[in-house]
Amino acid sequence: MLEADIRLHLSRLDLAADFSAGPGEVVALLGPNGVGKSTVLRALAGLLRLAGGRIELDGTVLDQPAGHVFVPPEQRAVALMYQDYLLFPHLSALENVAFGLRARGQDRRAARAAAAAELDRLGVGGVAAARPGAMSGGQQRAALARALITEPRLLLLDEPLAALDVSTKAEVRRLLRGALPGTRAAHLLVTHDLLDAVALADRMLVLEHGTIVQTGTPAEVTARPRSGYVADLTGVTLLRGTAAGPRLRVEGDAELVTTAGLTGPVLAVVPPGAVAVHRERPETAGANLWRGEIGAVDLLGDRVRVRVEGPVAVTAEVPPAAVTGLRLDDGGPLWASIDPAAITVYR
Amino acid sequence: MPHSGQLRNPVVLILAAVSALFFVLPLTGLVIRAPWSSMTSVITSSTSLDALWLTLLASLATTALALLFGFPLAMLQARGRFRGKALLRGLTTLPMVLPPVVGGIALLLAYGRRGLIGQPLGLSLPFTTAGVIVAEAFVAMPFFVITVESGLRSMNTRLEDAARNLGAGRLTVFRRITLPLIAPSLLAGGVLTWSRAVGEFGATITFAGNLPGVTQTAPLAIYISQSSGQLDQAIALSLVLVVVSLAVMIGTRDRSRGG
Numbered sequence: 258m259l260e261a262d263i264r265l266h267l268s269r270l271d272l273a274a275d276f277s278a279g280p281g282e283v284v285a286l287l288g289p290n291g292v293g294k295s296t297v298l299r300a301l302a303g304l305l306r307l308a309g310g311r312i313e314l315d316g317t318v319l320d321q322p323a324g325h326v327f328v329p330p331e332q333r334a335v336a337l338m339y340q341d342y343l344l345f346p347h348l349s350a351l352e353n354v355a356f357g358l359r360a361r362g363q364d365r366r367a368a369r370a371a372a373a374a375e376l377d378r379l380g381v382g383g384v385a386a387a388r389p390g391a392m393s394g395g396q397q398r399a400a401l402a403r404a405l406i407t408e409p410r411l412l413l414l415d416e417p418l419a420a421l422d423v424s425t426k427a428e429v430r431r432l433l434r435g436a437l438p439g440t441r442a443a444h445l446l447v448t449h450d451l452l453d454a455v456a457l458a459d460r461m462l463v464l465e466h467g468t469i470v471q472t473g474t475p476a477e478v479t480a481r482p483r484s485g486y487v488a489d490l491t492g493v494t495l496l497r498g499t500a501a502g503p504r505l506r507v508e509g510d511a512e513l514v515t516t517a518g519l520t521g522p523v524l525a526v527v528p529p530g531a532v533a534v535h536r537e538r539p540e541t542a543g544a545n546l547w548r549g550e551i552g553a554v555d556l557l558g559d560r561v562r563v564r565v566e567g568p569v570a571v572t573a574e575v576p577p578a579a580v581t582g583l584r585l586d587d588g589g590p591l592w593a594s595i596d597p598a599a600i601t602v603y604r
Numbered sequence: 605m606p607h608s609g610q611l612r613n614p615v616v617l618i619l620a621a622v623s624a625l626f627f628v629l630p631l632t633g634l635v636i637r638a639p640w641s642s643m644t645s646v647i648t649s650s651t652s653l654d655a656l657w658l659t660l661l662a663s664l665a666t667t668a669l670a671l672l673f674g675f676p677l678a679m680l681q682a683r684g685r686f687r688g689k690a691l692l693r694g695l696t697t698l699p700m701v702l703p704p705v706v707g708g709i710a711l712l713l714a715y716g717r718r719g720l721i722g723q724p725l726g727l728s729l730p731f732t733t734a735g736v737i738v739a740e741a742f743v744a745m746p747f748f749v750i751t752v753e754s755g756l757r758s759m760n761t762r763l764e765d766a767a768r769n770l771g772a773g774r775l776t777v778f779r780r781i782t783l784p785l786i787a788p789s790l791l792a793g794g795v796l797t798w799s800r801a802v803g804e805f806g807a808t809i810t811f812a813g814n815l816p817g818v819t820q821t822a823p824l825a826i827y828i829s830q831s832s833g834q835l836d837q838a839i840a841l842s843l844v845l846v847v848v849s850l851a852v853m854i855g856t857r858d859r860s861r862g863g
Contacts, residue, residue: 302765304768329768331768331771345781346785356767356770407771
């Protein structure tokens with residue numbers, strides 16, 4: 258069980274992240290680049306001292322400046338798997354994996370035997386004798402084996418999939434999904450890829466501007482995002498406003514009609530498929546119709562996303578065939594309408 | 605089939621050939637003029653043997669001192685964070701470009717009998733073998749420091765972080781990660797320092813003097829032989845140094861380049 262309240266002064270922002278991770282739980286720390294995700298990992302690993310707050314793992318305080326407690330990294334039951342693996346280039350894969358056991362005082366033969374077994378378990382027994390530079394694949398498995406073999410109470414995964422191509426990504430995701438639940442350790446997975454978080458994590462933390470802006474299961478976080486960052490990742494439009502029954506007044510002094518009945522400050526999510534766009538003012542349109550300008554146009558697989566700038570900026574999704582018909586490339590005015598029933602309103 | 609990168613410009617080829625000849629001819633001269641018939645007796649004369657033995661001893665001692673004192677200095681210069689680091693680096697590498705005779709004078713003024721700290725400490729290094737080692741260390745150690753420092757700088761220090769996370773204390777990290785990873789730099793720096801120490805002349809003769817058997821290293825003996833008309837001895841000793849240098853260069857070339 259990890260309980261962390263991390264306070265650090267970084268050059269660009271102050272970090273204040275308060276979170277926990279239970280035994281066996283995989284928690285994803287999601288956020289844009291440069292918000293301090295890796296710094297959180299370095300603090301948990303003991304490579305960086307906290308400026309304030311505390312880190313407690315299984316009842317042991319690892320870092321607490323106020324109490325002058327700091328456990329050095331080699332005495333923490335914390336393992337870190339790096340994005341670039343950081344396998345030791347002068348040691349074979351087997352020696353790399355055995356390193357943690359040897360450092361903890363196991364004799365060479367026992368450590369090597371355990372390392373060989375761990376490499377086998379992860380399906381890369383064949384690379385045991387190779388040095389990392391001579392390995393044509395399997396580095397990520399060797400790195401995972403090196404991290405898992407010391408039986409850490411906290412396993413930190415720093416963007417384990419970011420450097421991989423699409424096919425390897427799927428393979429390693431499967432590998433992690435298979436290997437992680439086998440341990441009783443708490444897991445913290447740092448990523449900026451929503452798919453990784455959804456596929457691997459039990460719970461998500463969204464870190465933005467130095468603080469955790471949202472916590473929840475991947476389903477909760479994606480269905481009801483509280484940050485523009487997550488909304489952008491899922492492709493929905495996130496609106497902030499004040500509700501009075503079915504009326505929702507949003508920033509930009511516009512009003513939408515919804516089917517919700519909340520009152521007070523709320524968030525609202527508009528899925529891109531619920532936004533219809535037209536070049537001319539549609540004659541049959543009812544509520545939630547306004548005139549905007551064409552913003553960014555993105556091709557996503559077989560869908561095209563169009564940003565409609567206006568009193569309420571929303572993202573719409575249209576089939577590629579419609580791009581020509583709507584003359585989206587020309588820019589200019591565009592009418593947007595939103596189905597009131599498709600808007601999710603929440604606090 | 606001509607390789608696309610093949611050099612064919614005749615001007616370049618001629619100038620390169622002149623340059624190569626320039627290096628090869630003096631060595632050829634040494635080999636041709638060597639007193640081959642009396643080689644054994646010339647080299648085993650007590651003057652030659654003393655000089656060669658002293659050269660070996662002092663240069664190895666210098667290399668050992670570089671390892672003991674130069675390595676920590678290289679660590680400090682590569683990883684320390686303090687004011688005046690650039691100045692320190694400049695001063696500790698200055699002997700590489702300083703005329704050795706100037707170094708010798710400076711050593712006298714500091715560690716000589718009436719030197720800055722030589723007098724209060726009662727040092728008498730001149731005319732002793734220890735003085736030879738001090739002179740050689742002053743001139744040659746910077747080569748070790750600068751080589752090891754650049755090796756430490758180019759090393760990925762995150763590997764040391766990774767080792768600490770795996771449970772290794774600072775000493776284990778140093779022994780099992782840092783040392784093996786900078787071993788090529790240590791070897792290259794050691795070879796550079798050793799060969800510079802073997803060839804040291806100016807600082808040695810100025811600071812330690814030219815006392816046969818005590819401070820007269822091979823380069824000094826070669827110079828004295830040549831200027832006193834014993835060219836055979838000068839050539840024979842020179843050849844020995846050429847052969848040893850060549851052997852060391854070939855023997856360490858691949859290893860000090862990395863791997």
